[in-house]
Amino acid sequence: MCTSIIYTAGDSYFGRNLDLEISFGQEVVVTPRNYPFSFRKMPSLDHHYAITGMALVEDGYPLYFDGANEEGLGMAGLNFDGPCRYFPEDPAKDNVTPFEFIPYILGQCKNVTEARKLLSNLNLVKIDFSAKLHLSPLHWLIADKSGEAIVVESTAEGLNVYDNPVGVLTNNPEFPKQLLNLSNYQSISPAYPENTLIPEVKLNTYSRGFGSRFLPGGMDSESRFVKEVFTKAHAPKGKSEIENITNYFHNLHAVEQQKGLDQVAPGQFEYTIYSDGINLTTGTFYYSTYGNNQINAVKLEKDRLDQTELLQYPLQSEQAINFQN
Numbered sequence: 001m002c003t004s005i006i007y008t009a010g011d012s013y014f015g016r017n018l019d020l021e022i023s024f025g026q027e028v029v030v031t032p033r034n035y036p037f038s039f040r041k042m043p044s045l046d047h048h049y050a051i052t053g054m055a056l057v058e059d060g061y062p063l064y065f066d067g068a069n070e071e072g073l074g075m076a077g078l079n080f081d082g083p084c085r086y087f088p089e090d091p092a093k094d095n096v097t098p099f100e101f102i103p104y105i106l107g108q109c110k111n112v113t114e115a116r117k118l119l120s121n122l123n124l125v126k127i128d129f130s131a132k133l134h135l136s137p138l139h140w141l142i143a144d145k146s147g148e149a150i151v152v153e154s155t156a157e158g159l160n161v162y163d164n165p166v167g168v169l170t171n172n173p174e175f176p177k178q179l180l181n182l183s184n185y186q187s188i189s190p191a192y193p194e195n196t197l198i199p200e201v202k203l204n205t206y207s208r209g210f211g212s213r214f215l216p217g218g219m220d221s222e223s224r225f226v227k228e229v230f231t232k233a234h235a236p237k238g239k240s241e242i243e244n245i246t247n248y249f250h251n252l253h254a255v256e257q258q259k260g261l262d263q264v265a266p267g268q269f270e271y272t273i274y275s276d277g278i279n280l281t282t283g284t285f286y287y288s289t290y291g292n293n294q295i296n297a298v299k300l301e302k303d304r305l306d307q308t309e310l311l312q313y314p315l316q317s318e319q320a321i322n323f324q325n
């Protein structure tokens with residue numbers, strides 16, 4: 001499972017938890033403006049917006065899991081196994097493969113409005129990256145620095161683009177069903193509830209936090225969706241970058257998967273491999289990994305964005321403990 005969010009507190013922060021049982025060898029990758037992006041069915045993009053994100057570099061090509069461009073548009077791919085369908089090439093459409101989708105959008109669009117235009121004639125065409133790396137069934141959260149967010153899902157009906165008023169995406173079911181399910185939890189509150197059960201009897205209120213007593217807490221995607229929507233809706237807005245990024249990571253950690261809790265095969269457990277977030281105004285990319293709770297950061301080096309070579313930053317996965325004596 002995975003969870004992706006956009007959190008706005010002055011600046012906007014975009015990113016995700018990547019939850020899986022295996023790691024792909026991903027790292028922080030900056031694709032500069034003049035790296036030639038080739039596409040299987042579309043003309044290549046020799047000049048484009050620079051992109052920073054988490055990617056696996058395979059045969060020199062950055063396979064992005066999530067990222068954002070220098071204009072402040074972010075995009076993340078999350079598992080969508082079941083409803084997801086990709087299609088044969090359609091000569092009347094712009095045919096983009098799912099593994100090219102993030103560079104295609106982030107390379108060319110400044111914001112969600114521009115992304116919607118490219119999406120209006122797009123076909124997610126079924127072509128594997130290689131015999132070794134097949135397509136993954138994904139859906140995507142796209143959001144910009146204004147806080148506007150949309151979800152893209154390719155299903156049997158074709159390509160669906162939904163407004164996302166809550167700025168959260170997890171996994172199944174289809175996004176409209178996730179939104180509908182929120183109404184089941186509309187009475188969840190940070191405030192202490194009024195006793196409407198039996199007002200004339202004074203109840204023994206033995207604990208704080210009763211407003212969120214029925215908030216789901218499971219690892220499944222519906223539970224994480226509801227929990228994250230509630231957490232983010234009430235998250236404080238900081239006055240500094242440090243406060244904001246701290247709040248942002250607490251949001252993602254609210255739906256983190258600890259090792260041992262989500263069994264996917266005998267002896268195999270899905271867990272939160274990394275959490276990341278990018279400031280959509282400054283382009284600074286932050287991340288932590290399961291093994292290293294420290295927040296690491298890669299600043300956007302504006303003077304290196306005109307080159308053609310990828311900039312790669314291996315993940316710092318060793319725990320960093322601040323010993324005080």
Ligand SMILES: C[C@H](CCC(=O)NCCS(=O)(=O)O)[C@H]1CC[C@H]2[C@@H]3[C@H](O)C[C@@H]4C[C@H](O)CC[C@]4(C)[C@H]3C[C@H](O)[C@]12C
Binds near residue numbers: 133134270
């Ligand atoms: C598995 C990842 C999504 C995490 C997630 O949602 N997990 C939930 C699993 S489940 O619902 O509980 O089953 C996705 C996100 C981005 C994906 C990667 C990116 O799309 C980039 C390439 C694309 C290639 O076609 C396949 C390898 C790959 C390197 C993908 C592997 C994998 O499918 C990734 C890493």
